[in-house]
Amino acid sequence: MVLRRVLHLALALGLIAGGSLAVGPDPARAASFTDIADSKFRADIEWLAAAGITSGCGDGRFCPDGLVTRAQMASFLVRMFGYSAIPSSDPFDDDDGNKHEGNINRLAASGITAGCGDRRFCPNGIVTRGQMSTFLTRALGLRFGAGNDWFADDDGNKHEANLDRLFFAGVTRGCGTAAVCPNGSVTRGQMAAFLHRAAAPSPIGAPGMSELVTHPAPITVQIPGPARYRGVVFNADASTATLANRFGTIVPRAATADRTAVVSGVRYAHLIDGPMAGSWVKVDGSLARAVGRAPRPPACRYDDILTGRRAYEQHAITLLDTIYMLPSTYAPTDLVDTGGLGLNSGYKVRTVVAADLAAMARDARAAGAPLQVVSGYRSYATQQATFNYWVSVGGYEEALRASARPGHSEHQLGTALDFTSLGGAAPWNYADWAATPAGSWMAANAWRYGLLMTYPRNKSAVHCYDYEPWHYRYVGRELAAAVRASGMTLREAIWAAYGP
Numbered sequence: 001m002v003l004r005r006v007l008h009l010a011l012a013l014g015l016i017a018g019g020s021l022a023v024g025p026d027p028a029r030a031a032s033f034t035d036i037a038d039s040k041f042r043a044d045i046e047w048l049a050a051a052g053i054t055s056g057c058g059d060g061r062f063c064p065d066g067l068v069t070r071a072q073m074a075s076f077l078v079r080m081f082g083y084s085a086i087p088s089s090d091p092f093d094d095d096d097g098n099k100h101e102g103n104i105n106r107l108a109a110s111g112i113t114a115g116c117g118d119r120r121f122c123p124n125g126i127v128t129r130g131q132m133s134t135f136l137t138r139a140l141g142l143r144f145g146a147g148n149d150w151f152a153d154d155d156g157n158k159h160e161a162n163l164d165r166l167f168f169a170g171v172t173r174g175c176g177t178a179a180v181c182p183n184g185s186v187t188r189g190q191m192a193a194f195l196h197r198a199a200a201p202s203p204i205g206a207p208g209m210s211e212l213v214t215h216p217a218p219i220t221v222q223i224p225g226p227a228r229y230r231g232v233v234f235n236a237d238a239s240t241a242t243l244a245n246r247f248g249t250i251v252p253r254a255a256t257a258d259r260t261a262v263v264s265g266v267r268y269a270h271l272i273d274g275p276m277a278g279s280w281v282k283v284d285g286s287l288a289r290a291v292g293r294a295p296r297p298p299a300c301r302y303d304d305i306l307t308g309r310r311a312y313e314q315h316a317i318t319l320l321d322t323i324y325m326l327p328s329t330y331a332p333t334d335l336v337d338t339g340g341l342g343l344n345s346g347y348k349v350r351t352v353v354a355a356d357l358a359a360m361a362r363d364a365r366a367a368g369a370p371l372q373v374v375s376g377y378r379s380y381a382t383q384q385a386t387f388n389y390w391v392s393v394g395g396y397e398e399a400l401r402a403s404a405r406p407g408h409s410e411h412q413l414g415t416a417l418d419f420t421s422l423g424g425a426a427p428w429n430y431a432d433w434a435a436t437p438a439g440s441w442m443a444a445n446a447w448r449y450g451l452l453m454t455y456p457r458n459k460s461a462v463h464c465y466d467y468e469p470w471h472y473r474y475v476g477r478e479l480a481a482a483v484r485a486s487g488m489t490l491r492e493a494i495w496a497a498y499g500p
């Protein structure tokens with residue numbers, strides 16, 4: 001085997017960086033096929049078609065279960081990597097007249113194949129997974145990951161090093177625990193998946209990486225809470241790994257990882273679930289838990305500091321408490337009446353809340369826990385009037401406990417609501433509204449619809465307000481789930497992940 005490596009990385013990187021896949025004969029043919037609806041590789045096949053790498057097997061079909069021949073593989077690779085002019089050289093005798101001959105010659109001229117011996121290419125031979133790993137390793141210029149012996153069933157196979165490289169790059173996932181089935185055939189559907197992953201291999205190793213271990217079974221990484229984690233970025237050019245502070249993502253307490261790596265003496269785990277899936281987090285040597293403490297919000301006090309994230313699109317991570325506030329000019333313009341959302345009318349929320357709020361109201365009703373809104377959007381002016389009212393009733397100290405000072409209320413976001421039971425009393429008139437059917441349904445389920453109880457019981461020391469089982473703020477389903485999994489209050493979570 002000739003191991004000359006011709007790197008068409010520039011092209012491969014063009015695919016990655018630009019996201020543009022204007023290669024292949026006819027991207028316009030990127031229509032869906034009639035026989036892929038049940039294929040687990042459907043998305044990959046559609047990607048392949050959109051990229052112009054396949055036009056199917058005829059009659060609007062893709063034949064996902066058909067086996068890939070070496071000649072077909074040559075054409076797939078040529079279309080994907082864009083090897084240009086057909087060379088004048090004709091290194092193989094057994095492909096003469098084959099419709100893929102031109103592409104086979106391109107592949108040979110690029111050093112991707114040396115044939116199957118004696119001036120033969122074996123064009124009709126079925127591609128094995130081992131052969132495919134070598135084709136792709138050369139085409140992608142993969143350099144890292146060999147020698148780790150991740151699979152038990154390829155020991156001594158001549159493609160073992162390339163199977164390991166391909167696994168490291170995330171292009172193959174093996175065929176079972178510690179198995180990669182090197183002599184197994186490759187279906188057209190599987191090929192679509194391999195090529196799709198090869199278009200954006202991740203991660204590619206780096207010189208600074210002293211150890212990388214891929215775990216056949218996912219490992220659990222314990223994470224102490226939402227935090228700012230130091231992550232590692234693996235550059236796509238196969239040359240460097242760089243350290244970067246990765247802010248702004250909240251992860252659950254336990255995440256699973258499939259790979260760990262040591263870069264410059266620091267161990268990282270590659271997360272495969274949760275909102276941070278696909279990224280790497282720093283872990284301690286034992287892998288028992290991620291390193292790093294969630295930054296704590298400041299002790300409760302009264303202050304008037306403008307909150308940092310004030311764009312309307314940032315509402316979910318806008319920190320509001322007794323310290324941080326919105327300006328008086330913060331007034332979202334996309335407010336809708338709750339009456340159109342399956343709830344009582346007369347209160348307003350932002351449209352971003354509408355669909356999930358309506359779904360929640362419908363499901364609460366179906367569960368025998370119908371809801372009633374008693375407060376929605378409150379303008380700065382309304383807060384000012386409300387606070388002044390409470391000052392007039394009981395003085396400033398009393399007002400502080402009863403009402404947020406203007407600018408400090410989450411209701412100004414247009415994403416916070418107060419609820420009670422349909423037809424019930426004001427929620428604060430119950431001993432504990434969370435003990436009612438509607439209140440307990442909300443405590444258990446609101447997060448599923450993206451709403452969080454901002455001021456839960458026994459957490460006043462961290463959220464700085466009295467227990468308010470009726471007050472919910474919409475942050476979106478993903479963030480709500482992550483915050484709930486973290487066990488933190490919203491104030492702690494926002495501070496930990498985003499700061500002020």
Ligand SMILES: [Zn+2]
Pocket residue numbers: 375411416417418470471472
């Ligand atoms: Zn409220």
